[in-house]
Amino acid sequence: MRRCLPWGEVTPAAMAAMFAAEAARWRDTLAWDTAPLWPVLEQARVTGALPGFVLREDDGRVAGWTYAAERDGELLCGALSAPDADGTARLLDDLLTLPAAAAVSRIVCFAYTDAPRLAPALAARGFLLDPHEYLTRPLVAVPAARRPGRAWDVRDLDATADLFRASYPAHDPGRPFAPHGRPAEWQRYVADLVLGQGCGRFRPSLSIAVPGAGDALDAAAIVTDLGAGTAHLAQLAVRHGLRGAGLGASMLAGLSASCRAAGFARLSLLVGASNTTARRLYARAGFTSCAWFVSATRAGRAGEGRHDVTAA
Numbered sequence: 303m304r305r306c307l308p309w310g311e312v313t314p315a316a317m318a319a320m321f322a323a324e325a326a327r328w329r330d331t332l333a334w335d336t337a338p339l340w341p342v343l344e345q346a347r348v349t350g351a352l353p354g355f356v357l358r359e360d361d362g363r364v365a366g367w368t369y370a371a372e373r374d375g376e377l378l379c380g381a382l383s384a385p386d387a388d389g390t391a392r393l394l395d396d397l398l399t400l401p402a403a404a405a406v407s408r409i410v411c412f413a414y415t416d417a418p419r420l421a422p423a424l425a426a427r428g429f430l431l432d433p434h435e436y437l438t439r440p441l442v443a444v445p446a447a448r449r450p451g452r453a454w455d456v457r458d459l460d461a462t463a464d465l466f467r468a469s470y471p472a473h474d475p476g477r478p479f480a481p482h483g484r485p486a487e488w489q490r491y492v493a494d495l496v497l498g499q500g501c502g503r504f505r506p507s508l509s510i511a512v513p514g515a516g517d518a519l520d521a522a523a524i525v526t527d528l529g530a531g532t533a534h535l536a537q538l539a540v541r542h543g544l545r546g547a548g549l550g551a552s553m554l555a556g557l558s559a560s561c562r563a564a565g566f567a568r569l570s571l572l573v574g575a576s577n578t579t580a581r582r583l584y585a586r587a588g589f590t591s592c593a594w595f596v597s598a599t600r601a602g603r604a605g606e607g608r609h610d611v612t613a614a
Contacts, residue, residue, distance in 0.1 A: 459493065
């Protein structure tokens, strides 16, 4: 009988095969080198630092897996791989039985996954869905273009957080980052982009800051390195009053030329299915669809009934 088990009960060899298959899928489909991630994940698995589950078939074969991490009052689903819809549902249900799921204010799933019927399974369990499309464009023969602004500097972190905060709706419970729009949430989000490895290695010389009045920024673009010849546009924002004048398109052209000169073969990005303005901009710039990421959120039990829209 097929069973779901805590992933700590599985041998390193069995999980190594799962991780290798996932790494190959990211590399072959997304041109994204995730090799540095898997040893870190395996260490967290064997030490019990991250809870997770595996789907084991009758013959002992591991056919699927998932894991989650608790951070800042949220439970973050890091991945979910399953062979069929039944496996998807069973792994998701086990994940939702974790003690942390009852203790956090929000549960977030943002993952590149081919788990069958995952989106309907999430919707049936009360998640808000906003799928994100992974777009790419080749950087062969990119024409030279002047970059607006200057290279991003770590001293721009607070101003970038303020710009992003002004560029998004103040409160969005379906947003995978900064759901309440608080300054601290946006600062943590920018710090994750430039100091973390979850979205590639930050490349400040390829990123852009367009100074505005005082210490503010009128626009910013954060670029990371995914390996495998792929530069990634992790964020691009233009202040509201300056939109529609071509600044976003000029930044895209300039950073594309810079990334090409730095040796990258392609530029990628993620955009929400509901973000029609950004999608039009990227389509005009020559980006095409490569894959989809699942983005889903719901309140945890500790957050049920809360309607906190303050920006403290």
